[in-house]
Every structure is written in structure tokens, then in C-alpha cells.
Amino acid sequence: MKENIIKWLLILIGAAFLGIMLLLPLAAVLVYSLRQGFEVFFLAVTDDYTVKALKLTLFTTVISVAVNTLFGVFAAWGISKFQFRGKQALTTLIDIPFSISPIIAGLVFILVFGRIGWAYPLLEAWDIKIVFAVPGIVLATIFVTFPFVARELIPLMQAQGSDEEEAAALMGAKGLRIFRKVTFPHIKWGLLYGIILCTARALGEFGAVSVVSGHLRGKTNTLPLHVEILFNEFKLTAAFAVSSILVLIAVLILILRNIVEYRVKREER
Amino acid sequence: MYVQLKNINKKFGSYQAAENISFSIEKGKLIGLLGPSGSGKTTILRMIAGLEEPDSGDIYIDGQCVNGLPASKRGIGFVFQNYALFRYMTVFDNIAFGLEVQKKDKEYTKQRVNELIELIGLKGLENRRPHQLSGGQKQRVAFARALAPNPHLLLLDEPFAAIDAKVRKELRTWLRETINKVGITSIFVTHDQEEAVEVADEIIITNTGHIEQIGSPVEIYKNPATPFAARFIGESMIVEDYGRFSGFELEEGYEKAVLRPEFIKVTRTDKEVYPHASQRAIIEDSLFRGNMLELRLNVSGIKLVAYRSLEDDFLAVGEEVSVLIYRLYLYNDTQVRLAENKSFQASDIFTI
Numbered sequence: 356m357k358e359n360i361i362k363w364l365l366i367l368i369g370a371a372f373l374g375i376m377l378l379l380p381l382a383a384v385l386v387y388s389l390r391q392g393f394e395v396f397f398l399a400v401t402d403d404y405t406v407k408a409l410k411l412t413l414f415t416t417v418i419s420v421a422v423n424t425l426f427g428v429f430a431a432w433g434i435s436k437f438q439f440r441g442k443q444a445l446t447t448l449i450d451i452p453f454s455i456s457p458i459i460a461g462l463v464f465i466l467v468f469g470r471i472g473w474a475y476p477l478l479e480a481w482d483i484k485i486v487f488a489v490p491g492i493v494l495a496t497i498f499v500t501f502p503f504v505a506r507e508l509i510p511l512m513q514a515q516g517s518d519e520e521e522a523a524a525l526m527g528a529k530g531l532r533i534f535r536k537v538t539f540p541h542i543k544w545g546l547l548y549g550i551i552l553c554t555a556r557a558l559g560e561f562g563a564v565s566v567v568s569g570h571l572r573g574k575t576n577t578l579p580l581h582v583e584i585l586f587n588e589f590k591l592t593a594a595f596a597v598s599s600i601l602v603l604i605a606v607l608i609l610i611l612r613n614i615v616e617y618r619v620k621r622e623e624r
Numbered sequence: 625m626y627v628q629l630k631n632i633n634k635k636f637g638s639y640q641a642a643e644n645i646s647f648s649i650e651k652g653k654l655i656g657l658l659g660p661s662g663s664g665k666t667t668i669l670r671m672i673a674g675l676e677e678p679d680s681g682d683i684y685i686d687g688q689c690v691n692g693l694p695a696s697k698r699g700i701g702f703v704f705q706n707y708a709l710f711r712y713m714t715v716f717d718n719i720a721f722g723l724e725v726q727k728k729d730k731e732y733t734k735q736r737v738n739e740l741i742e743l744i745g746l747k748g749l750e751n752r753r754p755h756q757l758s759g760g761q762k763q764r765v766a767f768a769r770a771l772a773p774n775p776h777l778l779l780l781d782e783p784f785a786a787i788d789a790k791v792r793k794e795l796r797t798w799l800r801e802t803i804n805k806v807g808i809t810s811i812f813v814t815h816d817q818e819e820a821v822e823v824a825d826e827i828i829i830t831n832t833g834h835i836e837q838i839g840s841p842v843e844i845y846k847n848p849a850t851p852f853a854a855r856f857i858g859e860s861m862i863v864e865d866y867g868r869f870s871g872f873e874l875e876e877g878y879e880k881a882v883l884r885p886e887f888i889k890v891t892r893t894d895k896e897v898y899p900h901a902s903q904r905a906i907i908e909d910s911l912f913r914g915n916m917l918e919l920r921l922n923v924s925g926i927k928l929v930a931y932r933s934l935e936d937d938f939l940a941v942g943e944e945v946s947v948l949i950y951r952l953y954l955y956n957d958t959q960v961r962l963a964e965n966k967s968f969q970a971s972d973i974f975t976i
Contacts, residue, residue, distance in 0.1 A: 518706060519709075519711070521675065521704075521708065522702070522704060522708040522709075522710075522769075523710070523721065524695065524696065525673065525674075525675070525696060525700075526696065526725050526773065527696035527697075527725045527726065528696075528725045532725065536713070537710055540712035541711070541712060
């Protein structure tokens with residue numbers, strides 16, 4: 356009886372906390388965005404700048420996720436399957452984006468590629484623009500999201516060990532075949548999970564991107580930045596309408612994540 | 625000689641895993657590399673396989689020097705200690721893997737894999753995944769997988785370590801018979817002397833990176849070449865003051881002796897036959913070992929273990945008995961020597 360009370364109390368506290376801190380604000384976004392009717396909502400969402408911002412966000416996300424997936428697989432492979440000096444250091448380095456404030460991540464790119472940066476003359480000579488342009492946004496997003504895939508894979512691949520790879524290599528299989536036949540089947544769901552988390556983060560990245568973007572409407576404005584601009588201009592309904600796009604994508608990703616988690620659990624059994 | 629190692633040295637940091645290892649193996653033999661953990665036996669196996677490179681020395685397989693040759697080009701099959709089966713592949717795909725890598729044609733691969741599945745007696749389980757197999761079945765699959773590409777040499781790293789005791793005995797016999805049937809030269813590593821004695825045609829005893837003795841199991845059992853071999857093979861007891869035993873004298877230069885339970889004959893005092901060669905002892909404990917009794921004896925302060933058949937008269941704990949010791953292995957740091965009971969006539973030896 357007593358245990359039952361504690362059980363329900365704990366569940367209640369958890370649910371109440373999530374309700375007040377998460378569900379209520381998210382619901383508020385949707386409610387607020389629809390307060391002036393569907394027409395206003397529709398106008399805000401189909402606004403030229405909004406569409407452009409959405410396109411830029413998706414473009415940035417696709418590239419960062421692709422790059423980080425590739426990087427994450429290589430880094431996890433290297434760290435988990437080989438012995439080398441500085442392995443611990445490399446593992447720690449991968450975590451840096453988790454511990455550094457995104458603003459600083461953005462500033463780093465300004466300091467390197469910006470007008471005051473040491474790489475600037477070189478970029479100037481080749482006529483490449485990074486800061487306050489799309490490449491800078493992509494770079495900043497890659498920086499902020501690069502631990503996700505690697506972090507997901509390293510423990511998984513370490514647990515698998517390298518015996519199977521060694522056995523395959525002994526029979527004369529080459530790297531690509533070993534990866535395809537032995538390593539990949541083991542990590543595929545973990546990889547997908549990492550990609551999903553990475554996507555979610557890349558879509559919503561604000562801090563680092565805000566620093567390097569320059570906020571040029573229709574050019575270097577991502578969706579989160581666009582929301583901020585609308586908000587600062589007191590176009591509250593529009594701001595919430597655009598936010599609802601992000602919320603919608605987030606919910607979709609959440610559902611996807613749950614499906615993957617379910618599959619992983621079933622696979623493990 | 626089919627496989628030959630010449631002056632192989634290997635160090636891991638300051639740890640000498642192999643020191644001047646040289647031996648050769650005849651074609652078709654089943655060899656056991658036996659030694660305690662850390663004796664360098666697995667390192668030797670991995671060097672033959674090409675999974676480790678020796679610091680110096682040469683390895684020959686079938687007359688060809690394989691130094692620097694990658695593992696996959698040496699024509700060997702390797703059975704890993706934990707089998708390292710591909711867990712996301714079926715039994716069939718596991719065995720077929722090596723053939724697919726070699727781009728053998730599909731018809732041949734299928735036929736060869738089925739032949740091997742037949743050989744290991746797992747017909748009907750082709751589509752199982754490794755986690756759906758028992759330990760013994762996994763080992764058989766690992767064995768078949770290693771054999772599939774027709775290697776010249778089969779290497780097995782602790783092939784029975786991961787299997788529970790009951791299945792292990794059965795598998796030993798199976799492995800020995802199957803290797804004989806296939807006729808492949810094989811080397812296996814083990815720390816279990818019973819296993820080595822039972823399975824191998826020839827045993828190589830390793831200790832702290834060097835070889836102690838090479839020989840057939842019976843040879844090593846009867847004539848241990850080094851103190852280590854004497855202590856390591858059989859159930860050995862080490863005795864310091866062996867001069868106290870009737871029929872033996874302390875010998876200059878040999879401070880200790882090894883004896884085995886089967887060197888000891890226990891009789892009731894009233895049935896004592898060779899009083900000059902025997903002495904009295906007290907039974908401190910008697911343990912039932914399933915097919916015999918294990919007696920813990922106190923021979924004037926020296927503790928010994930002896931076996932006694934269940935068919936013999938019952939001896940109670942605390943009883944005084946007569947103990948006859950047939951022989952001892954005397955040893956010092958470098959030498960070992962057999963000493964027979966001097967008061968005991970050679971013509972009266974029992975078969976033990």
C-alpha cells in the first residue's frame with residue numbers, strides 16, 4: 356500500500372513537471388500561433404523569408420548530418436578498434452562541443468575566418484566567403500553537432516570488440532567488406548539513432564549559427580534565427596507560427612526516435 | 625618439417641613473451657602448446673598465424689618463410705578462443721565467409737559449406753544465428769569456418785576454454801577424431817594439461833616465454849626433462865624433506881622432489897608386504913572422488929595425497945596405515961632426476 360502511494364506520487368511529480376515545463380509551452384506555441392486564425396498562420400508560414408529560412412535550415416542540416424555521420428563512423432571505428440597513443444585525448448576532444456557554449460563555437464569561426472581572423476587573407480585571395488555566409492553556418496552547425504554520432508557508436512563498437520573483425524581479416528576480407536558485413540550490421544540502429552539526435556540538434560541550432568550568420572534575411576537566416584527576428588519585431592503570431600514548424604519537425608523526430616529505440620530493443624532480445 | 629620456428633623472440637614492452645623459441649612440427653600431427661597463463665603460448669600461436677610479428681627469428685610453413693606475410697596469405701585456419709563467430713550471420717554464412725572472400729563460385733561454396741555442416745553434425749541448423757547455438761555448437765561452427773577455405777594448417781586458441789566441463793570432454797574426443805579424419809596439421813593452445821594429454825599427439829610445454837619440453841604425452845609424463853615439466857604434468861606434490869621416506873636418501877644438489885598420487889600405495893598395517901620400503905602414516909581425511917577415494921596422508925609431518933580404489937578395504941580417518949612410495953622426481957633449479965625406492969625390489973613392481 357505504502358509502496359503504491361510512493362509509486363503514484365513519483366509518477367505524478369514526473370508527469371506534472373514535464374507538463375508544466377515542456378508540454379504547456381509547446382502547446383502554447385501552437386495555440387498562440389493559431390490565435391489570429393488559420394489565415395494569418397498560413398501567411399506567416401508561407402512567407403517568402405520563412406520558406407527561404409526553412410530551405411537554408413534543411414540544407415544546413417543535411418550537410419552537417421552527412422559530414423558528421425561520416426566523421427562519427429570513422430572516429431568511432433578508429434577509437435574502438437585500434438590501439439594508439441592519444442586515444443583518450445581524441446575521445447575527450449570529441450566531447451568538446453558538448454561542453455563549450457555554442458556562442459563560443461561561433462566566435463571561434465569569426466576569429467579564424469572573419470575579417471580579423473588569421474585565415475582571412477587566404478580566403479580573400481581565393482574569393483571565398485565563410486563568415487556571414489552559408490559556409491559559416493554549415494561549419495558552425497557541424498561543429499556543434501559532431502559528437503552525436505560518434506558518441507552513440509563508440510560504446511557500441513567497444514562492446515562488440517574487434518574479434519570478429521580480426522577473424523574476417525584473417526580470412527582475407529578487406530576493410531570495406533569487413534565494415535559492410537561485420538561492423539555495420541552491429542551498429543546500424545545505433546547509427547540511425549545518432550543521426551536522428553544529430554538532425555534534431557542541427558535543425559534547432561541557434562547560438563553558434565547566430566554569431567556567424569550576420570542575419571541577412573533570405574540569405575543567411577535559418578529558421579531559429581528567423582523566429583528571433585520576427586519576435587524582436589513584435590510579430591508574435593508570425594514568430595509562433597514559424598516556431599510551430601520546428602515543433603512539428605521535433606515531434607516527428609521524436610516519433611522516429613521511439614520507433615528506432617523499439618527496433619533496437621527487439622533486436623537485442 | 626611442415627611448420628618450423630627458428631629462434632623466435634618477442635617482447636611486449638618489458639615482458640618477454642617468447643625467448644629463442646625453436647621447434648618444428650611434422651605434417652599431419654596434432655600439437656598441443658601447453659603452459660600456464662602468461663607463458664607465451666598464445667603469443668607463439670598468434671605469431672604463426674601472422675596476427676603478431678616476431679621481433680626476430682624465422683617462421684616456415686610448408687617450406688616457405690612466412691615472415692612479413694599477412695595472416696590472410698598464410699593459408700591457415702584460426703579458431704578463436706571465444707570463437708568470434710559473425711553474430712549477424714547465419715551458420716551457413718559464417719562458414720561460407722572465407723570462400724566468398726576468395727570469390728569461389730556459388731555452386732562450389734554451397735557444396736563445400738554443406739559438406740562441412742555435415743562433418744560437424746549441425747545439419748538442419750544452417751539458418752540459425754550464433755546466439756541460438758550452444759557453446760559446443762558454436763565451437764563446431766568456428767571449426768568448420770576455419771576449415772572451409774582448405775587451409776594447410778589449423779590453429780586453435782584455447783578451443784575448450786569457453787565450454788562447460790561436461791561438454792568439454794565430449795568435444796575433445798570429437799575434435800581429435802575430426803582433425804584426424806580431415807588430416808590437417810593442427811596446433812592448439814591450452815593451459816589444461818589433462819586436455820593436452822588427451823588430445824595432442826605431441827605436447828610443447830612453455831613457461832615464461834621459453835620451451836621446457838617437447839614430446840609425446842607419455843614421454844613427458846614418464847621422463848619430464850625439466851623441473852617445471854615434472855611439476856606441471858600430472859597431479860604433482862612437492863616435498864622438501866624426501867630423505868625421510870623409506871628407500872630414499874637426500875641427494876646432494878637436489879633439495880626437492882615431486883611425487884604424484886599414483887606413485888603411492890596405501891595398505892592396512894596388517895597387510896603390509898614390504899616393511900623395509902614402507903613407512904607409517906595417519907589418514908587425515910578421506911574424500912570421495914566419484915570413482916575412487918582421495919586420501920590425505922600425514923607421513924611423519926609431510927602431507928601427501930594418494931588414491932585408493934573403492935574395491936579395496938575401507939580405511940577410516942585417523943587410522944594408521946602403511947605407505948609405500950615407488951618413485952620420486954628429484955629436482956633443483958635446473959635439473960630433474962628419477963629416483964626409485966631402493967629398498968623395493970624391481971621385480972615386485974605393481975602395475976599402476
